[in-house]
Amino acid sequence: MKDLVYCSMSRLRMATVVFALLVLSTACSEAEKPASKPAVPVSISGSMTGEDGPVKEAKLTATDRNGEVIATVEVNSGPRYRIELPAGVAYPVIISALYPRSTKVVESGQGEIKAAIMKASSSTVELSPKSTSIVDIAMARGGLTPENFKSASLAILNQGSGGSGGMPYQGGH
Incomplete structure (x- = not known):
């Protein structure tokens, strides 16, 4: 049972790290985008x-x-x-x-x-x-x-x- 809890906690930490990296990479790519360009005149x-x-x-x-x-x-x-x-x-x-x-x-x-x-x-x-x-x-x-x-x-x-x-x-x- 102890191994199961440890495995679940490890997966939870890994999922949190992956989620944080996704959020960070999205924020960085948004900051790197050029100024908005309207699609209409x-x-x-x-x-x-x-x-x-x-x-x-x-x-x-x-x-x-x-x-x-x-x-x-x-x-x-x-x-x-x-x-x-x-x-x-x-x-x-x-x-x-x-x-x-x-x-x-x-x-x-x-x-x-x-x-x-x-x-x-x-x-x-x-x-x-x-x-x-x-x-x-x-x-x-x-x-x-x-x-x-x-x-x-x-x-x-x-x-x-x-x-x-x-x-x-x-x-x-």
Whole structure:
């Protein structure tokens, strides 16, 4: 009887070790997976505001986390835009808009505003000097990681509310 109990305990320990290894290997393989890539296209829309007001004309470009251009669209009729991101995109995605500047800011040239989309979801994204600063600060802190994006967003939001925890505003969205 004693041998039977010992054998059962030994099998139980072995089963526990095998189960633990399976759980551990699954957790490791999940951590090694690349960022999620949606199986369907994602629609992003919003408005554009430059240094001197609403942007009426712009060329929008969406780039994935590898810097590859994944979508472009021209806007010629006002500050509202819509851009379709294809299925299988690697997030985060940066949407940037190049637009002609008015003489209120400079004699000529182009302005650029941008925003980051951290995960796949159809949403409204406003392109403005503040969203541009958030992207620039996150990139300066080491890239568009969720942590850098969050701290850059808080820095810009705290700046507008008079909080002392934010970085100084670094110019144009």
